[in-house]
Amino acid sequence: MPSTLRExxxxxxxxxxxxxxxxxxxPEIQLAINEGKNELVKxxxxxxxxxxxxxxxxxxxxxxxxxxxxxxxxxxxxELRDLRVTTSGLEDLTFQHVSQSDQRFRQALIDGGxxxxxxxxxxxxxxxxxxxxxxPGADIDIPIQLLYTKTIPDMTYPSSYCTGVPLDHSDFMxxxxxxxxxxxxxxxxxxxxxxxxxxxxxxxxNSVNTRQRKxx
Numbered sequence: 001m002p003s004t005l006r007e008x009x010x011x012x013x014x015x016x017x018x019x020x021x022x023x024x025x026x027p028e029i030q031l032a033i034n035e036g037k038n039e040l041v042k043x044x045x046x047x048x049x050x051x052x053x054x055x056x057x058x059x060x061x062x063x064x065x066x067x068x069x070x071x072x073x074x075x076x077x078x079e080l081r082d083l084r085v086t087t088s089g090l091e092d093l094t095f096q097h098v099s100q101s102d103q104r105f106r107q108a109l110i111d112g113g114x115x116x117x118x119x120x121x122x123x124x125x126x127x128x129x130x131x132x133x134x135x136p137g138a139d140i141d142i143p144i145q146l147l148y149t150k151t152i153p154d155m156t157y158p159s160s161y162c163t164g165v166p167l168d169h170s171d172f173m174x175x176x177x178x179x180x181x182x183x184x185x186x187x188x189x190x191x192x193x194x195x196x197x198x199x200x201x202x203x204x205x206n207s208v209n210t211r212q213r214k215x216x
Contacts, residue, residue, distance in 0.1 A: 001167070001168065001170055001171060002170055002171070002174060003161055003162075003167060003170060004155075004159050004160065004161055005030060005033065005155040005156065005157050005159070005160045005161075005162075006157065006159060008033050008155075008170070008173060008174050008177070009026060009029045009030060009033065009157070011174050012029050012032075012033070012174055012177045012178050012181065013029070015174075015178050015193075016178055016181045016182060016185070016187065018181070023185060024181055024184075026157065028181075029177055029181065030155070030157055032176065032177035032180040032181065033155065033173050033174065033176070033177045034154040034155060034173075035176065035177075035180070036172060036173035036174070036175070036176030036177055036180075037152065037154065037155065037162055037165070037173050038152075039172075039176060040165055040169060040172050040173060040176075040204065041152050041165065043172075043201055043204050043205065044165065044204065044208050045149075046205075047204070047205045047208040047209055048208050048209070051208065052078075052149050052150050052152070052164065053081055053147060053148070053149055053150075054074070054076070054147075054148055054149075054150045055145055055146070055147050056074055056145070056146040056148070057086065057143070057144075057145055057146075058071065058143075058144060058145075058146060059141050059142065059143050059144065060122075060134055060138050060141070060142040060144060061138065061141055062137075062138050062139055062140050062141050063137035063138060063139075064112075064137065064139075065109065065110070065111070065112030065113075065136060065137055066109040066110050066112070066137075067109070067137045068100075068109055068133045068134055068135045068136075068137050069133070069134040069137045069138045070127070070131055070132065070133055070134070071131065071132040071133075071134070071146075072130060072131060073126075073129075073130050073131060073132060073146075073148075074146075074148070074150075075130075076150040076151050076153075077130075077148050077150070077151070078148065078149045078150055078151040079148060079149040080146070080147075080148050081147040081148055081149060082145075082147040083095045083124070083144055083145075083146060083147075084144060084145040084147070085142060085143070085144055086143045086144060086145050087142070087143045089118045090115065090118045090142060091118065092118055092119035092120075093115055093118065093119060093120055093121075093122065093142070094120075094121050094122070095121075095122050095123075095124055096121055096122070096123055096124070097123075097124055097125065098123040098124070098125060098135075099125055100125040100127070100133060100135070102123075104123060105123045105125065105135045106135075108123055108135040108136040109135045109136055109137070111136060112136045112137070112139065113136035113137070113138070113139060114139055115138060115139060115140055115142065116139065116140055122134050122135070122136070122138070123135045123136075150164065152164040152165060166207070168207075169200075169203075169204050169207070171200065172197070172200045172201070172204060175193060175196055175197045175200055176197060178193050179193050179194055179197055
């Protein structure tokens, strides 16, 4: 079973008979393989929405009003799943997503907050692609757990591996790329490979569901 991007590109070329006089450039096939990776991730998440979930223990650092508190997001962050306070005595502190342009967010910065009592509402929003901001700014350090869905990075040529997904499903990415190339070339074998892709899709779903049932 292919594991590196180079091996996948070679296998696609063999299957579409594109070895001597090439109709497809390497970047075209690489793009199709990474599109297949994205589709594979989508299928796995549909079968088990928690499959790519990660947990980060971190701290919202104290600041002074009218500043907001900031939190650097992990490099593989894709989507926020939950925020949980991990310190005893702060269990009643709640988080609410509000745009930083919302008047409530702006007013909270002005008013400041006091969370030492263990209760209160903290608004949050995202600043750019790598930072969360909180209003009002925390007046004490607040340890939290950040539950998030991680991204699965694209593979890069030549030796990159597809990390984060089961290696036994890498053939789906190859079949996806074969279908994309055959569709472009109007290859009469396309329907056969589309049927194979449907079979692999069902196998992935069944495999993910089986693993999910085995979890304690």
